[in-house]
Amino acid sequence: MVSIQFFLALAAILFCIGLYGVLTRRHLVVVLICIELMLNAVNINLVAFSSIGPFANITGQVFTLFVITVAAAEAAVGLAILIALYRNRASIDAIKQDLLRW
Amino acid sequence: MLQNAWIIPFFPLIAFIVLLLFGKVLKPYAPYVGMVALGFSFVASVVVLVERMGTETFGAAVEWITIGESTVTMGFEVTPLNAMMLFVVTSVSFLVHVFSKQYMREDDRIHVFYAYLGLFSFSMLGLVLAPNILQLFIFWELVGLCSFLLVGFWYFKPEAAAAAKKAFLVTRIGDVGLLIGLILLFNATGSFEYGAAFEAINNGQVSSGLVTAIALCIFLGAVGKSAQFPLHVWLPDAMEGPTPVSALIHAATMVAAGVYLVAVMYPVFQSSGTALTVVAYTGAVTAIFAASIALVNTDIKRILAYSTVSQLGLMMLALGTAGYVAGLFHLMTHAFFKGLLFLAAGSVIYALHHRQNINEMGGIWRNMKVTSVTFLIGALALAGVFPLAGFWSKEGVLAAVWSHGDPVLLSIMIITSFLTAFYMFRLFFKVFLGQFRGDPEVSHPRENTKWMTVPLVTLAALAVVAGVVNSPLSGYALEGFLVEGLTLGDQAHGGIGLAALSLFLSGAGILLAWVKYGRSQAVGTEHSKGFIKTLLVNKYYMDELYEAVVVTPVLALSRVLQRFDRFAVDGTVNVVARSLRSVGKAAGKQHNGQMQTYGLVTIVGSIAILVVAFMVRGYFG
Amino acid sequence: MSPQTVFFIIFSVVILVCAVLVLALNRISHRLVAMAFCFFAIAGMYFLLGAEFIGIIQIMVYVGAISILFIFGMMLTDHRAVGFGPERSQLHKVFSFLGVSTLLGMMLYGILTADLASSSEPFVGSVEAIGLELYGNYVIAFQGVAVLLLAALVGAIVIARKEAE
Numbered sequence: 001m002v003s004i005q006f007f008l009a010l011a012a013i014l015f016c017i018g019l020y021g022v023l024t025r026r027h028l029v030v031v032l033i034c035i036e037l038m039l040n041a042v043n044i045n046l047v048a049f050s051s052i053g054p055f056a057n058i059t060g061q062v063f064t065l066f067v068i069t070v071a072a073a074e075a076a077v078g079l080a081i082l083i084a085l086y087r088n089r090a091s092i093d094a095i096k097q098d099l100l101r102w
Numbered sequence: 103m104l105q106n107a108w109i110i111p112f113f114p115l116i117a118f119i120v121l122l123l124f125g126k127v128l129k130p131y132a133p134y135v136g137m138v139a140l141g142f143s144f145v146a147s148v149v150v151l152v153e154r155m156g157t158e159t160f161g162a163a164v165e166w167i168t169i170g171e172s173t174v175t176m177g178f179e180v181t182p183l184n185a186m187m188l189f190v191v192t193s194v195s196f197l198v199h200v201f202s203k204q205y206m207r208e209d210d211r212i213h214v215f216y217a218y219l220g221l222f223s224f225s226m227l228g229l230v231l232a233p234n235i236l237q238l239f240i241f242w243e244l245v246g247l248c249s250f251l252l253v254g255f256w257y258f259k260p261e262a263a264a265a266a267k268k269a270f271l272v273t274r275i276g277d278v279g280l281l282i283g284l285i286l287l288f289n290a291t292g293s294f295e296y297g298a299a300f301e302a303i304n305n306g307q308v309s310s311g312l313v314t315a316i317a318l319c320i321f322l323g324a325v326g327k328s329a330q331f332p333l334h335v336w337l338p339d340a341m342e343g344p345t346p347v348s349a350l351i352h353a354a355t356m357v358a359a360g361v362y363l364v365a366v367m368y369p370v371f372q373s374s375g376t377a378l379t380v381v382a383y384t385g386a387v388t389a390i391f392a393a394s395i396a397l398v399n400t401d402i403k404r405i406l407a408y409s410t411v412s413q414l415g416l417m418m419l420a421l422g423t424a425g426y427v428a429g430l431f432h433l434m435t436h437a438f439f440k441g442l443l444f445l446a447a448g449s450v451i452y453a454l455h456h457r458q459n460i461n462e463m464g465g466i467w468r469n470m471k472v473t474s475v476t477f478l479i480g481a482l483a484l485a486g487v488f489p490l491a492g493f494w495s496k497e498g499v500l501a502a503v504w505s506h507g508d509p510v511l512l513s514i515m516i517i518t519s520f521l522t523a524f525y526m527f528r529l530f531f532k533v534f535l536g537q538f539r540g541d542p543e544v545s546h547p548r549e550n551t552k553w554m555t556v557p558l559v560t561l562a563a564l565a566v567v568a569g570v571v572n573s574p575l576s577g578y579a580l581e582g583f584l585v586e587g588l589t590l591g592d593q594a595h596g597g598i599g600l601a602a603l604s605l606f607l608s609g610a611g612i613l614l615a616w617v618k619y620g621r622s623q624a625v626g627t628e629h630s631k632g633f634i635k636t637l638l639v640n641k642y643y644m645d646e647l648y649e650a651v652v653v654t655p656v657l658a659l660s661r662v663l664q665r666f667d668r669f670a671v672d673g674t675v676n677v678v679a680r681s682l683r684s685v686g687k688a689a690g691k692q693h694n695g696q697m698q699t700y701g702l703v704t705i706v707g708s709i710a711i712l713v714v715a716f717m718v719r720g721y722f723g
Numbered sequence: 724m725s726p727q728t729v730f731f732i733i734f735s736v737v738i739l740v741c742a743v744l745v746l747a748l749n750r751i752s753h754r755l756v757a758m759a760f761c762f763f764a765i766a767g768m769y770f771l772l773g774a775e776f777i778g779i780i781q782i783m784v785y786v787g788a789i790s791i792l793f794i795f796g797m798m799l800t801d802h803r804a805v806g807f808g809p810e811r812s813q814l815h816k817v818f819s820f821l822g823v824s825t826l827l828g829m830m831l832y833g834i835l836t837a838d839l840a841s842s843s844e845p846f847v848g849s850v851e852a853i854g855l856e857l858y859g860n861y862v863i864a865f866q867g868v869a870v871l872l873l874a875a876l877v878g879a880i881v882i883a884r885k886e887a888e
Contacts, residue, residue, distance in 0.1 A: 002731045012830040016823050017742045023819040051772040056846035062856050069868045073875030079796035080883035086800040098695030706822040721833050
């Protein structure tokens, strides 16, 4: 079996790619996608520990289910916000959204 | 009444506070507020004076500060000297208040003026009543402050503002001397109280060198306040203030404070022959120095100012030559006739719409009889003509100098007497006799109202009779009153010979003035342009000397320090400020409202913390 | 090389390439396709790890539901735009890259130096075990997540609805 370190390293790389995307992409839908990527990286970690970790047990998979649920909810609400935003400001460019300033 | 003497300064203080708070509302009545307050003070001081003649010295004090073993008290004291000073100050101050009502009528800030006058009177009266030198010092500084405010009352005139500044700064030199002196005195004797301090000095607890140092430091304060040479330069410039203020400063309050200080500290001076000699010579030099400048000056108020400086010099001379009573007697009579002269001059200036050059006056006698007559009385008194007040007091000074026996001092005294008579009558002839030479617009000045003339007449009466109190006619009553409780040497009395000498000098001065300025009515301006004249017109170049020796180097030093301050200190501060501002600007730029920027800052910050933790503690702690 | 290793390498490559493509592609629809493939490969990774139930859920939720959701989101917004106006300053990207690579470096260092004993055979999480756990230890969390989903459903509808005139 493949050593657990490789799974963890894969998850870390995936997480970092997602993080970089969140910080730099300007299309807000892409930002949301990158958040999903980060969540998936976490899921890989959880499942890897659950299967071949030093203390393998079922809890990690249960948590993965929770994470997926939360991610689904987050994606739904996030996209709803995006649609409302686009309707009001006619843009989903992250740079143009500077409401936080005020 | 003696135990309630403390109330005398508080009437003017109340007037000051009332005018300060409600001045705007009370503006038309401000003069009455001041007059009523000073009237009460005057009545009270008359009562105190009369009562004091019958009883003992009264003093009362409350504990103020206790430092270790020593206790500083605040209170008041009614000695003969105080009682006399109270009378002089309140009477002159009251008359000045009355006079000012008319003189300052058109001024928009008359309520402020009366408020300052009240504060001035309060300070001087408090100074006189003080039972210890620390309290005296407090009021001494208050007097200085008030003179600053009043001399600079017309602060919108640059000369007035400069004069006020000069008065404040020059007297400050003396004040520092006084402060050093009283600290030395306290250090040496352990007390600020006059009685305790003098006792310690008389018992020989203080080395003679130290006593001299203390006396000279205190005398430095008196030199500043009483405008003695070489700190006299502020007084003529102080003429920029309103004329009633000049009268008050010159007659009763500010300059009298210096002489009063020497008188009240007289036991210290008596213990040091050197100090007395310094006092005498300073007075003598001042007297002849100022009198000679007065010979050529052309500003009516400045001539009187130099005359005041000269007369104060005579008082110091008398005090320095053991003529304690003579000096104080001259202080008193001088207060009356110099107050009179200034108020009369003020009357003339007011009638001529604030013109002060005597070359543009003349012939006023015909139009302003009361002013002219009272001015003549004042001039005669100042010149020392029998039987006016100045005759008796000047003769006392002359007697003191004569019995002291120093030929230099005596000759200076004689010359000064002569010069005094001469310059006073030069002034009189040029202003009141002859033809009017000034602006035709004001060629027919009218006599002023009763508000001005009544104080003049009152002061004139005082100038006539005040001399009697220390004359053979009253058996030297003032001397008997003043020397009580003091151990003084015999007070010298002039005989018939000295009186004749004094009269001769006055007569000669008046006659010379008549020959030079009175007889030929047409003489308008002096023509001689000799070296001495130039020297005198420029006041011995004292102002220029100070400018070169003190002002310029100080200014140069200040400029260097300012450079240092601006470039080194400010530069450092500015660098700090600018760097902070640029940090702020850079940080502010990050605050652009974009979540990705915020996210980046947050993530990078967290990572930085992680990196630091990692480097410090290793990966798993 | 064992078959697991081969599959691990294949799935890893697909995951990372697709993730990079999500960031690198121009058109938003292409990015969505890359994302779907990425999720699909992750599901494969779960199967490899013996977590079949999670893998199926991953395919159903991510590849099925969320991808479709994103496609709708894309279509309802600005899906034609290829680029946006003026670029942001390069500094932002440089700092992001530096920060993220530092984080990655630290994580990789930690992972690769950690002494983790991994079991040779994967622990198989059966559906039964997960169900027992969910309705046993985690029943409250399970109910909470149900409420969360309901709230998200209502919230999403309310937010995205056209505002009443």
